[in-house]
Amino acid sequence: MSESIDGFFDQYGGRYVAEVLSRPLNELESAFRQAMKDQSFLDELATIRRDYIGRETPLYFAKTATELLGGAQIYIKLEGLANTGAHKINNAIGQCLLAKRMGKTRIIAETGAGQHGVATAAACAKLGLECIVYMGEVDVRRQQPNVAAMELYGAKVHAVTSGSRTLKDAVNEAMRDWASHFDTTHYVLGSALGPSPFPDIVRTFQSVIGEEVKKQCAERGIDIGAMVACVGGGSNAIGFFSPFIDQKEPRLIGAEAGGIGPDIGQNASRMTGNASRQGIVQGYKSRFLIDEDGQSLPTRSISAGLDYMGIGPQLAALGSSGRIEFTAIRDKDALEAVSFFAKNEGILFALESAHAGAAAIKLAKEIQKDKAIIINMSGRGDKDVFITSPVFRPAEWIQFLHAEIERLESQKDIHDAKSMEAQ
Numbered sequence: 385m386s387e388s389i390d391g392f393f394d395q396y397g398g399r400y401v402a403e404v405l406s407r408p409l410n411e412l413e414s415a416f417r418q419a420m421k422d423q424s425f426l427d428e429l430a431t432i433r434r435d436y437i438g439r440e441t442p443l444y445f446a447k448t449a450t451e452l453l454g455g456a457q458i459y460i461k462l463e464g465l466a467n468t469g470a471h472k473i474n475n476a477i478g479q480c481l482l483a484k485r486m487g488k489t490r491i492i493a494e495t496g497a498g499q500h501g502v503a504t505a506a507a508c509a510k511l512g513l514e515c516i517v518y519m520g521e522v523d524v525r526r527q528q529p530n531v532a533a534m535e536l537y538g539a540k541v542h543a544v545t546s547g548s549r550t551l552k553d554a555v556n557e558a559m560r561d562w563a564s565h566f567d568t569t570h571y572v573l574g575s576a577l578g579p580s581p582f583p584d585i586v587r588t589f590q591s592v593i594g595e596e597v598k599k600q601c602a603e604r605g606i607d608i609g610a611m612v613a614c615v616g617g618g619s620n621a622i623g624f625f626s627p628f629i630d631q632k633e634p635r636l637i638g639a640e641a642g643g644i645g646p647d648i649g650q651n652a653s654r655m656t657g658n659a660s661r662q663g664i665v666q667g668y669k670s671r672f673l674i675d676e677d678g679q680s681l682p683t684r685s686i687s688a689g690l691d692y693m694g695i696g697p698q699l700a701a702l703g704s705s706g707r708i709e710f711t712a713i714r715d716k717d718a719l720e721a722v723s724f725f726a727k728n729e730g731i732l733f734a735l736e737s738a739h740a741g742a743a744a745i746k747l748a749k750e751i752q753k754d755k756a757i758i759i760n761m762s763g764r765g766d767k768d769v770f771i772t773s774p775v776f777r778p779a780e781w782i783q784f785l786h787a788e789i790e791r792l793e794s795q796k797d798i799h800d801a802k803s804m805e806a807q
């Protein structure tokens with residue numbers, strides 16, 4: 385089941401949208417199918433992957449971690465070394481290139497924590513496209529470093545003030561924009577979810593991760609026992625697993641956000657949690673954290689990228705069929721995994737990816753010593769300093785923030801003069 389059948393993965397997926405979105409979705413689907421058969425498109429994508437994204441990313445043998453954990457050989461796929469620091473650029477570049485081919489000049493995207501917004505803004509800067517990022521007003525306020533990066537790349541960040549002013553409202557706003565401007569505009573959706581054909585498109589552009597792993601393991605004679613990825617919407621996981629889905633082996637394991645506990649509002653466990661239900665939300669059928677009336681329930685995770693209420697339909701189907709196993713990783717175990725790999729391997733995991741790291745730490749002894757566990761490090765952790773520093777060294781961090789404010793306020797008259805000059 386590596387591709388959908390009429391947009392469905394078993395009972396999940398589909399295209400549950402208002403009539404106005406049928407045309408852009410149909411147009412996108414046929415343009416995508418044509419592009420993937422066009423050698424000049426594939427060649428251009430391959431060149432950008434090599435020269436701009438920095439592919440292929442290394443498959444790193446974590447020797448010290450392997451010795452310390454005393455089980456399987458631990459390998460880490462270093463997606464965090466991709467330009468912009470995470471796997472999201474694989475999808476952003478692919479879709480922006482497709483949009484250009486379709487003659488679109490304007491790109492819109494939704495973003496929650498800001499990572500997908502940053503990747504899309506960078507891709508648009510590289511390819512010379514106008515970029516508008518819809519972001520909930522609440523997220524704009526708490527994710528300023530990413531907003532600053534998007535603006536540096538030349539994107540316009542549009543703060544969404546409807547509803548809860550977070551990710552799902554940003555998605556609604558982007559859909560609305562797309563419905564009325566699709567002649568000039570492509571909507572770059574950020575994960576392997578949403579109405580068909582987005583789950584197929586995003587998986588296809590992310591499957592470069594799994595294809596590389598397959599090749600790297602074959603070249604080096606690595607026998608894979610298990611592969612582990614973190615799961616937000618599911619794009620890094622499905623891209624990493626994709627070439628292995630139709631085989632019985634290796635074990636494929638998705639790590640969801642276990643947050644601070646099993647109760648409603650304490651986690652974002654769509655596959656393992658007790659608040660999970662089947663539903664149709666934002667254009668597709670899948671498993672969601674919603675109540676009986678289909679209203680979204682609050683979610684929680686220390687990692688900003690794993691707290692969406694839904695999961696991609698293909699992962700939901702593969703979880704139900706048993707091909708992919710799911711586990712929930714608590715915040716504290718993810719933090720411990722960040723320290724473990726930083727201290728023992730010199731590799732700083734993003735908090736999201738550290739959920740996969742923590743799952744691998746738990747799994748290591750279950751897998752034979754001559755087999756490998758491959759962890760997808762979906763991103764690097766530099767971006768998390770505002771979350772990890774207050775946990776690991778709170779007093780110093782508070783002092784630093786106070787000092788920064790003082791420093792900036794003492795320079796305020798300089799900034800004021802500068803902005804006057806500019807006017």
Ligand SMILES: *Cc1c(COP(=O)(O)O)cnc(C)c1O
Nearest residue numbers: 616617618619620689736762763
């Ligand atoms: C956004 C993000 C995720 C979660 O998104 P998926 O679509 O589930 O991959 C995971 N890791 C990092 C580093 C991210 O930025």
